[in-house]
Amino acid sequence: MTRWLLALLAALSFAPMAQAVDEADLLPIDEAFALTATATERGRIQLHWEIADGYYLYKHRMGAEVLSAGFKVNPLELPDGIAYTDEFFGDVETYRDAVTGVLTGAAADGTTVVELKVKYQGCADLGVCYPPHAKTLRVSLPAAAARAAPADGLDLLGPRGNAVFGASTGGTDALPLPEGEAFRFEAIVDSADQLLLRFTPAPGYYLYRDRSGVEVRGDGVSAGPIGWPPATSHFDEHFGDVQVYFDTVDAPLPLRREHADAVVVTVVATFQGCQTDGICYPPMTREVTLDLPAGGRVALAPAPAGTAPGTTPALWLALLLALGGGVILNLMPCVLPVLSLKALSLAQGGGDRRKARSQALWYTAGVLASFAAVGAAALALRQAGLALGWGFQLQQPGVITALALVMVAIGLSLSGVVAFGATLAGTGQSLAQKSGPAGDFFTGVLAVVVASPCTAPFMGSALAFAFAASPAVAIGVFLALGLGLALPFLLIGFVPALAARLPKPGAWMETFKHLLAFPMYLTAVWLLWVLAKQRGADAIGLALVGVVGLGLGLWLWEKARWKGVAAKTLAALVIALSLWPVVAVQRMPVPVRAEASTDGAVEYSAQRLEQLRRDGRVVFVNMTADWCVSCKANERTVLGRDAFKASLERAGAVYMKGDWTDVDPEITAFLETHKAVGVPLYVVYPRQGEPRVLPTILTQGIVDEALAEAAR
Incomplete structure (x- = not known):
């Protein structure tokens, strides 16, 4: 009956293959994959599969979970399998003949039996795969090791009278300690606005610095940043290169207080650590209740978590600093080429106040939208676990190449090679007017993009506040930066006295427009120099091919303006092909950098x-x-x-x-x-x-x- 049921399930799942297989030739799953479980130590369980000839197991479909409350376990450890391309799962690893997996964990005192749920899936060479299978096993643990006799009168009992077994070595040969003994946490009041924290890993154990944190709960009291001492760099198989502590860690914790009254606070510490070359414990949480005395410095406004007291401004001050930083960005060399474009556009207005207001508003809209987009992207990526900050997009060679091509395109337009936004003869004036707001908006976008390499004074504190605050407050700070960047042109657009000082239109504007092309070309050269630092000479070659292709495409587009669809299609195709280096340089490997330094660093x-x-x-x-x-x-x-x-x-x-x-x-x-x-x-x-x-x-x-x- 079992064989008929198995054959029926297989036929439903893999009907095309099952048609050619005789179900009588298939073994029951427990015979094809005979599973046994044995506890070799209290913290180590071996799962062994005997695999029949002509059958195999998928590595990625194997796993185990503990159903018992008294045993904490790490993920199932399996050896490397045989590489195999499977028609259902693609590139996988498989096991034949036999395979043994290992579960490492920590058993609570008094735990004698562990109940496991083991999942696995395999196939027969006949062409039939079994459905995913789960099996529940009960494993008896060996008796707990006897407590070592005290040496030289030393008491190996912990503060609660629990035996500290295995604490002398802490390696993989030692039985894992209960988490309360492997990692201890204490907190005391140092002053009215500071606590002292102590984390104590047992010998042979270590604590992750960057996976540890503290929250203070109390009326009007919150935690500042932990004053971590220097940690030890350690390569960890779970998290890679990390900073850890092998010994006792004493760290001050400054407090932020909204009032000076005495208050009871609860310190909630969350941390994670591992046994050296052994198991890793899941995140642990400890709580300590303390009586905080009256006094201490009272903050004018609650500061965001993760920033140092006295260095992070209040919200209103952060907004003012961001506004000032945005204004100063106008003076930075990376922004000046784009501002030159805006100056030319305002001069072309010839004192038309209505047009000047429209240009200022559309430019401001482009700046604000771009700052909001960059801020939202950075905050979202940081929330996803990536530590990113101001200018992170310029770490991507594809972005650098694209910006260089944009600068070249603008320069060619200013040089008269191509006229962006020009209209055919006879086109109505309403269509021509639509190109104005779009151009002003794009100029604002470009100003923000090229402003990324520059950091104006006051921006550091404001951006630090933004990245530590809530998303809504952070976007407000980014918008304040944008408003500061757009403020000079807003004033020109809405203050008649300033607008009246703009030069009158004339023949000089054509010469000025041609001159403005050269800052754009220089900006493109600078971007290509950055690209050379990122990806080397080969990347520069590809980018220059793109520049030449873009120039050819724009020239063809201008020539095709009065011709048919075929000429425009050819020009568009050449322009599209010129963008290929943007993708190509992004995929290039990072070149090996020379370690020699000419500045003694x-x-x-x-x-x-x-x-x-x-x-x-x-x-x-x-x-x-x-x-x-x-x-x-x-x-x-x-x-x-x-x-x-x-x-x-x-x-x-x-x-x-x-x-x-x-x-x-x-x-x-x-x-x-x-x-x-x-x-x-x-x-x-x-x-x-x-x-x-x-x-x-x-x-x-x-x-x-x-x-x-x-x-x-």
Whole structure:
């Protein structure tokens, strides 16, 4: 009966194959895949399948879960299988003859039997696959190891009288400790506005720094950032390169208070850790209730979580800083080429107040929409687990190439090679007017895109506030930045006295338009230089082919304006083909960078920085990127000068540089640690004590003072 039922299920699922198979030739699933389970230790269960000849199991369809409450388990560990291309699942791994999987976990005291639900699926070489199968097993655990006798009078009992078994080695040969003994958490009141936290992993265990956090619950009290000490870089099979603590960690926790009254608070710590070369525990939560005394500094407004007290502005101040930063962006060299276009457009208005207002409003709409889109994208990606900040899109070589092509296209238009928005003779005036708002809106979009490499003063604090605040507040800060960028042209459009100062239209405008093409070409050259840093000479070759193709396509398009559909189709095809390098450079591998440095800097690495700090060295860390205009300006005016080198020598400091031109998770983690929203970031580490973050716009005086203080 079983064979008939199995054959019927297989026939329903895989009817085309089952027609040629005799169901009498199929084994029952428990004979085809004989499963047994054995606990070799209290924290280790082996699942063994004996696979009949002519049958195989899929690796990706195998798994196990624990139904018992007294046993916490890691995912099923399986060996590498045989590579196989399956018509149903594609590229898979399979097992034949036999396979053994391992479940590692931690058994609670008193647990003697573990109930498992094991899932698996396999096929026969005859051409029939069994339906997914689940089997429930009960596994007896060996008795708990006896508590070791105390040596030299030492008591191995924990504070609650529980035996600390296996604590001497902590490796894979030691039985996993209960989570309460493997990881301890304590909190005490240090002052009215600060707590002291202590995390204690047992010997042979480690704690993840970036998977640990604390929440403070109390009336008008919230937690600031944890003052984590330097951690140890460790390669973890679960999360890759991570920062961990193997020993006791003492960390201050500043508090934000809305009132000075005494209050009872609950400290909720969430953290995760592993046994060295052994099991990893699921995230753990501990709570401690504390009586917070009266006093302490009272914040003027609640600050967002994850930012340092005294450095993050209140909402109204963040909006003002963002507005000011946006205004100053107008003076940055990366924005000037686009603003030149806008200036030309306003001059063409000839003092028409109605047209000037329309241009200002459409330009502002383009700026605001773009800032909102960039902000929303960055916030969404950060919410998805990617640490991204201001200018993240410029880490993509495809974006750099596309921007270079846009700049070339605008330059060709200004040079008279092609006229964007021109209309055929006889077209009504209403259609011609529609091109105006679209052009103004696009100019606003372009201004935001090219503003990304620049970081104006005040933007750092405002953006840090945005990335730490709620999404609605964050978008408000981004819109304030946009309003600041658009403000000069809004004033020209709506203040008659300013509009009256615009020059009158005339023959000079044609010459001015031709001259404006050259800043666009120079911007394209700069973008191609950045692309060379990201992907090398081959990428430049591809991009230049795209530039030539784009020029040819636009020239053909202009020639085809008075011709038939075939000529326009050919021109459109050439333009489309010229965009192929945008995709091609994105797929190119990152070239190997030379480690030699001409400015005496050593390449950043978390391990090297930690070693230098242990050695008591002063370290000046410069996080930069080739596309960051503010970074290059600081390097040219301060960091590349002999005075800076002399200041380093006086302080006995090591100059360390991190390159964020491409996506680099290690540098991104460093930026996150210091609550930075992008580059530049300058951090001075003293011989002892906490690091100091310098302003984004440097002067030699700021650097001298910071290094001198760090060397004391």
